[in-house]
Amino acid sequence: MPRTGVFVCHCGSNIAGKVDVETVAAKALNFDRVVFSTTYKYMCSQPGQEVIKKAVRDNNLDRIVVAACTPNLHGKTFQRCIKTVGLSPYLSEMASIREHCSWVHTDPDEATGKAIELVRLATAKVRKNVALLPLNIPVTRRALVIGGGIAGIQSALDIAAAGFEAVIVEKEPSVGGRMAQLDKTFPTLDCSACILAPRMVEVATNEKVIIHSYSKIEKITGSVGSFEVQIKKKARYVDLGKCTGCGTCTEKCPVKVDSEFNLRLSTRKAISTPFPQAVPNVPVIDPHHCRYLTLGKCGVCQKVCQAGAVNYEDKDEIIIEKVGAIIAATGYDLFDPKKYGEYGGGRYRDVITGLQFERLINASGPTGGEITRLSDGKTPKTIVFIQCVGSRDEQKGKPYCSKICCMYTAKQTILAKEHIPDVQCYVFYIDIRAGGKNYEEFVKRAQTDYGAVYIRGRVSKLYEQEGQIMVKGMDTLLGEEVEIPADLVVLATAIVPRREARTLAQKIGLSYDQHAFYNEAHPKMAPVENLTLGIYLAGACQAPKDIPDSVAMASAAAAKICGLFSRDFLSIDPIVASVAETCCVGCNTCVAICPFKAISMEIRKDRTGQERQVATVNTSLCQGCGTCLPNCRSRCISLNNWTTDQLYAEVMTI
Amino acid sequence: MSEGFTPNLIGFFCQWCSYLGADLAGTNRLCYPANIKIIRIPCTGRIDPQFILRAFLNGADGVLVSGCHPGDCHYTAGNYFARRRMQVFKDLLNFMGFDQERLIMTWISASESKKLVKVVEQFNETITRMGPQKQLVLPTR
Numbered sequence: 183m184p185r186t187g188v189f190v191c192h193c194g195s196n197i198a199g200k201v202d203v204e205t206v207a208a209k210a211l212n213f214d215r216v217v218f219s220t221t222y223k224y225m226c227s228q229p230g231q232e233v234i235k236k237a238v239r240d241n242n243l244d245r246i247v248v249a250a251c252t253p254n255l256h257g258k259t260f261q262r263c264i265k266t267v268g269l270s271p272y273l274s275e276m277a278s279i280r281e282h283c284s285w286v287h288t289d290p291d292e293a294t295g296k297a298i299e300l301v302r303l304a305t306a307k308v309r310k311n312v313a314l315l316p317l318n319i320p321v322t323r324r325a326l327v328i329g330g331g332i333a334g335i336q337s338a339l340d341i342a343a344a345g346f347e348a349v350i351v352e353k354e355p356s357v358g359g360r361m362a363q364l365d366k367t368f369p370t371l372d373c374s375a376c377i378l379a380p381r382m383v384e385v386a387t388n389e390k391v392i393i394h395s396y397s398k399i400e401k402i403t404g405s406v407g408s409f410e411v412q413i414k415k416k417a418r419y420v421d422l423g424k425c426t427g428c429g430t431c432t433e434k435c436p437v438k439v440d441s442e443f444n445l446r447l448s449t450r451k452a453i454s455t456p457f458p459q460a461v462p463n464v465p466v467i468d469p470h471h472c473r474y475l476t477l478g479k480c481g482v483c484q485k486v487c488q489a490g491a492v493n494y495e496d497k498d499e500i501i502i503e504k505v506g507a508i509i510a511a512t513g514y515d516l517f518d519p520k521k522y523g524e525y526g527g528g529r530y531r532d533v534i535t536g537l538q539f540e541r542l543i544n545a546s547g548p549t550g551g552e553i554t555r556l557s558d559g560k561t562p563k564t565i566v567f568i569q570c571v572g573s574r575d576e577q578k579g580k581p582y583c584s585k586i587c588c589m590y591t592a593k594q595t596i597l598a599k600e601h602i603p604d605v606q607c608y609v610f611y612i613d614i615r616a617g618g619k620n621y622e623e624f625v626k627r628a629q630t631d632y633g634a635v636y637i638r639g640r641v642s643k644l645y646e647q648e649g650q651i652m653v654k655g656m657d658t659l660l661g662e663e664v665e666i667p668a669d670l671v672v673l674a675t676a677i678v679p680r681r682e683a684r685t686l687a688q689k690i691g692l693s694y695d696q697h698a699f700y701n702e703a704h705p706k707m708a709p710v711e712n713l714t715l716g717i718y719l720a721g722a723c724q725a726p727k728d729i730p731d732s733v734a735m736a737s738a739a740a741a742k743i744c745g746l747f748s749r750d751f752l753s754i755d756p757i758v759a760s761v762a763e764t765c766c767v768g769c770n771t772c773v774a775i776c777p778f779k780a781i782s783m784e785i786r787k788d789r790t791g792q793e794r795q796v797a798t799v800n801t802s803l804c805q806g807c808g809t810c811l812p813n814c815r816s817r818c819i820s821l822n823n824w825t826t827d828q829l830y831a832e833v834m835t836i
Numbered sequence: 837m838s839e840g841f842t843p844n845l846i847g848f849f850c851q852w853c854s855y856l857g858a859d860l861a862g863t864n865r866l867c868y869p870a871n872i873k874i875i876r877i878p879c880t881g882r883i884d885p886q887f888i889l890r891a892f893l894n895g896a897d898g899v900l901v902s903g904c905h906p907g908d909c910h911y912t913a914g915n916y917f918a919r920r921r922m923q924v925f926k927d928l929l930n931f932m933g934f935d936q937e938r939l940i941m942t943w944i945s946a947s948e949s950k951k952l953v954k955v956v957e958q959f960n961e962t963i964t965r966m967g968p969q970k971q972l973v974l975p976t977r
């Protein structure tokens with residue numbers, strides 16, 4: 183006969199401030215099979231857990247219900263707690279009387295009433311819980327890193343340093359990501375390429391790291407420990423093994439196209455590498471613009487290539503990689519400022535984005551580091567920077583702060599002054615957010631040493647007048663309108679997830695928020711994990727982030743993966759389906775609907791010697807969704823920890 | 837509408853999205869009616885229409901099934917199966933002459949706590965207006 187103990191947590195005043203915990207504990211004693219109940223200030227604390235352990239021992243409890251926060255926060259804590267006193271961790275349940283009760287209901291009586299009901303629900307379920315044995319699954323000790331920006335590179339290097347293999351999949355022809363596009367980095371003004379390039383070379387030469395550049399994730403199947411990844415290696419038309427990176431083909435190619443890497447500020451050839459330090463330093467032929475591939479004429483690059491690396495017959499290729507864990511490090515895109523009609527909607531050539539400005543001041547950029555106006559090539563004498571273009575604008579659906587703009591704008595004002603000594607920079611801002619080591623000092627320096635004028639207020643309108651961009655805005659500190667004739671306007675556009683972020687998330691099965699930033703498992707305690715086991719996050723795919731944060735997160739994710747790879751077997755919750763073969767009628771319905779193809783038919787002989795087919799579940803493929811259960815005609819499939827008995831028990835308390 | 841009637845609402849919430857949305861509603865200290873009890877399920881695909889039927893037999897006035905948005909299912913397709921099952925089941929309830937508005941299915945992601953509040957408030961309003969559910973509830977209750 184089950185003996186259940188109920189432990190009601192005060193959570194300081196978080197629960198006890200609204201819910202009468204003593205009443206909840208007293209009422210709990212009336213529930214079926216409950217033999218003990220108590221309350222404690224913080225159940226999750228060490229003394230709190232001691233209360234549980236002692237009660238289990240003294241009262242011979244074999245099941246516990248902890249009425250506290252959400253099971254997503256401390257479910258595991260209490261499972262571990264009762265394990266130490268010899269109970270199966272699966273004999274515990276939580277009633278979420280904080281997130282689902284005290285925090286969301288205002289009336290104390292209502293909240294208390296609901297808390298009692300939630301405890302009743304949990305005690306009903308726990309009665310039917312059974313002691314399960316964890317599944318030990320083998321671990322493939324290789325990691326997949328999606329994205330070859332600084333976050334992806336850092337995590338691959340860290341994983342490799344621990345002796346495990348890392349596979350980087352990068353959609354561009356070269357690794358490097360956004361950092362490769364930047365000029366200098368705040369707040370130290372290190373040259374971005376100078377600190378990134380050694381890492382790129384390191385990752386390319388590391389024998390534990392495999393780079394699939396110009397490749398995309400097609401499909402991911404499997405789960406933690408054994409993922410199977412289908413990667414589409416796009417046709418490069420240049421043999422990676424033969425090319426020496428001499429650049430003659432690029433030089434001779436007659437076709438010029440807008441450069442994506444330079445954000446359309448310059449052109450590139452139809453056969454090109456995105457930037458000089460590209461890794462691998464092997465060009466790619468753009469099949470949409472190459473004359474040979476579109477018209478069948480030209481073929482210059484093939485003729486001039488002494489290594490014989492150009493191959494027009496190259497085809498997309500699907501490769502399969504088997505990995506045990508995945509890091510998503512897909513980075514960010516920028517908000518399209520065309521959505522701001524008041525800022526010209528993209529009509530004015532001298533209104534550019536912050537990232538375009540980075541390319542302009544970059545020595546290897548389209549102008550060789552000269553800041554010039556796109557319209558007439560003149561050097562600007564007045565530059566206006568506008569902050570929060572898209573960010574912190576609920577009307578544009580982006581209520582969040584993009585975090586890095588305040589800093590990179592301060593940096594850009596400094597760099598502008600260094601490039602053009604008589605330039606005057608103005609910055610329109612809402613608030614200056616310079617939280618970070620030496621960040622505030624850096625912004626101050628931009629203002630005091632480099633003379634950037636900061637104006638608090640939003641810009642209401644940009645319009646062209648006599649070859650200049652008139653910036654009309656409000657100085658909210660002085661309470662007056664300002665109008666500045668600018669030669670160049672730079673918009674600090676919001677950071678948004680990569681365009682493909684949603685589709686990729688759906689392929690991997692990781693969760694994301696309304697903006698398509700990937701969700702961490704817990705905002706504080708599990709910031710690099712995703713709720714899907716074996717998938718980790720690094721960099722700006724999770725939220726806007728600067729370089730140090732991205733690198734730190736990448737190393738953290740790598741450390742998590744190394745922990746995972748340190749064992750031969752991974753112990754996971756046995757939340758899998760099973761079939762009671764005696765009553766299976768072999769109808770095949772479950773086989774057809776299982777999203778993971780985990781169910782198959784096997785032949786069994788019944789007692790009369792007659793053969794019949796029954797369903798069996800492959801536990802290493804089953805993910806435990808339970809979709810097969812309602813479909814089973816003879817109701818002979820069961821799902822551990824979510825059995826029909828358990829759920830019915832909950833429903834019966836209504 | 838009956839005076840002073842507080843409906844008994846049951847939510848079957850997917851552990852990967854809507855249940856987390858409810859957690860977030862808590863973290864954000866949003867506020868919604870206290871007369872809904874949320875049952876955590878692994879996936880909406882796990883929901884057997886019999887659970888819902890049983891909930892109504894036991895006196896639930898409304899049942900809210902909530903899962904991940906189409907395309908976002910943690911298990912790739914569970915929510916699609918659930919959607920079809922719910923539709924068929926609702927048709928059946930309708931055929932039986934049962935008010936099918938008492939059963940609704942929504943998509944609430946882990947970050948949509950505000951949507952959750954809105955859905956629960958609206959559902960509570962609808963069911964309060966409809967009054968107690970008397971068609972399926974067992975006489976002993």
